[in-house]
Amino acid sequence: MNDSTSKGGLWRALRTPTAKYSLGAVLIVGFVGGIVFWGGFNTAMEATNTEKFCISCHEMHDNVYQEYKTTIHYANRSGVRATCPDCHVPKEWVHKVVRKIQASNELYHKALGTIDTPEKFEAKRLELAGNVWRAMKKTDSRECRNCHDFESMDYTKQGRRAMRAHEEGLAGGMTCIDCHKGIAHQLPDMHDVDPSAVVGETQ
Amino acid sequence: MKKTVVMATLAAIISLGIGTTAVADEPVEVSSLRGHNPIDQDADVPNPKRWQRDRAPIERDYVQQPPLIPHSIEGYNINRKFNKCLTCHSWKNYKSSGATKISQTHFEDRDRNVHANVAARRYFCTQCHVSQVDAEPLVENTFKPVEYIR
Numbered sequence: 001m002n003d004s005t006s007k008g009g010l011w012r013a014l015r016t017p018t019a020k021y022s023l024g025a026v027l028i029v030g031f032v033g034g035i036v037f038w039g040g041f042n043t044a045m046e047a048t049n050t051e052k053f054c055i056s057c058h059e060m061h062d063n064v065y066q067e068y069k070t071t072i073h074y075a076n077r078s079g080v081r082a083t084c085p086d087c088h089v090p091k092e093w094v095h096k097v098v099r100k101i102q103a104s105n106e107l108y109h110k111a112l113g114t115i116d117t118p119e120k121f122e123a124k125r126l127e128l129a130g131n132v133w134r135a136m137k138k139t140d141s142r143e144c145r146n147c148h149d150f151e152s153m154d155y156t157k158q159g160r161r162a163m164r165a166h167e168e169g170l171a172g173g174m175t176c177i178d179c180h181k182g183i184a185h186q187l188p189d190m191h192d193v194d195p196s197a198v199v200g201e202t203q
Numbered sequence: 204m205k206k207t208v209v210m211a212t213l214a215a216i217i218s219l220g221i222g223t224t225a226v227a228d229e230p231v232e233v234s235s236l237r238g239h240n241p242i243d244q245d246a247d248v249p250n251p252k253r254w255q256r257d258r259a260p261i262e263r264d265y266v267q268q269p270p271l272i273p274h275s276i277e278g279y280n281i282n283r284k285f286n287k288c289l290t291c292h293s294w295k296n297y298k299s300s301g302a303t304k305i306s307q308t309h310f311e312d313r314d315r316n317v318h319a320n321v322a323a324r325r326y327f328c329t330q331c332h333v334s335q336v337d338a339e340p341l342v343e344n345t346f347k348p349v350e351y352i353r
Contacts, residue, residue, distance in 0.1 A: 071278060159257035161274060164301060182285075183278075190285040196293035197286050199326040201319060 045100060051083040057110060060084075063121050067185045074184075087143045087184065088132075095142075126188035133177055141176035148176065252336035260303060261335075264348040269331035270303070276334045281327055288328045289321065 018026060047053060055061040065084075068074055073082040090096045115121040115128075136143070150170060155163045165179065181187060190198050237246035254275035261271045279287040289305070290296060297304035309325035310318050 159274065160259075161257050161301075182280075182287075186280065187285045189283075194285075194290060194293075194295070195320065196295035197289035198284065199286070199321060199323050 045096075048100070049085040049089050049096075051085070054084040059110070059115050059121065063115075063118065064185045071184050082147065082184075086146070090139075090142060091146055095139075125186075126192065129181075129185075129188045133181060136177035137175060144176040144180075252338050255335045255337060262348075263352060264346065266349070266352055272332050272334040274334065276329070281329065286321075286326060286328070292328075293321070 055065045068084075073087075075081075090099055109115070113120075115124050153166065155166055158166065168174075169179065191200065240246050254277060255273075257274040259273060261273050263270060276288075281287065291300035291302040292305050294304050296302070305321065305325075309321050311325075312318060312322045313324055
């Protein structure tokens with residue numbers, strides 16, 4: 001133990017085989033410790049994957065959450081809900097961890113107060129929506145498809161507009177987000193996206 | 204002087220009392236919006252109407268009629284930032300979406316200037332164009348469309 005307190009001692013102590021504890025004891029402690037650590041890590045991560053956690057920030061609660069509450073993903077005839085993480089956090093572990101690491105940028109901007117008023121949020125809305133649209137496009141709308149599977153869709157049970165659009169979309173290699181923008185939140189100002197769908201002169 | 208004041212006050216009180224009694228005697232019929240249900244019971248629940256299913260464009264009944272919307276518009280927003288209807292019905296989008304395009308008249312402002320984009324006075328689609336629900340007509344209607352637009 002005296003060695004470990006001297007300079008370079010910790011590294012040596014870690015490298016030196018233990019003379020005091022049996023290999024079995026070291027393995028058992030390591031195994032149990034590993035389970036506890038891993039369980040704790042995943043539990044903590046899953047705790048951040050809840051709607052309650054998302055709307056604990058006023059930026060989410062006062063803007064996007066209020067808009068989402070008026071949509072079919074919040075309330076509908078069958079009572080199945082898609083909460084924030086169902087659409088915004090991937091289900092598979094690797095993708096989920098990547099997204100969680102990206103979220104550190106969101107914490108940074110939370111600290112900066114980048115969108116801490118409705119006006120600031122509105123000014124950023126197109127950029128923020130664009131980020132989600134781009135991510136969805138890149139993953140072929142992976143989070144939508146966790147529930148809405150193309151293979152399981154019976155077009156004949158859909159309305160005539162939906163049937164036509166889905167048939168053409170599937171053939172044309174389109175993905176959900178290409179058409180279904182702004183279904184859970186308000187759309188941003190669409191002047192730059194589709195000027196024909198907004199009042200005012202085209203540029 | 205003091206006596207006069209007392210008498211006047213008494214007279215006022217008595218006349219007021221008589222007046223109140225007279226009003227209370229007449230039966231008052233007040234019907235609130237929730238009907239005649241007692242306050243401790245639930246009001247009548249109106250029968251919710253359902254959107255009609257998507258269908259082909261609906262024929263007009265008279266020449267100037269704004270065409271009816273043959274589909275549900277639930278959750279469609281029209282505001283300063285975007286118009287959900289125009290994402291299919293604008294001249295740019297109608298071909299790819301297979302929708303009816305908005306009329307040429309919708310580009311004209313009140314001074315008869317024709318603009319490159321939809322005019323502000325024609326931007327709020329649901330002021331004239333309405334979607335249909337499965338409701339029965341409230342009153343009998345014998346209106347017949349004119350022959351030459353049928």
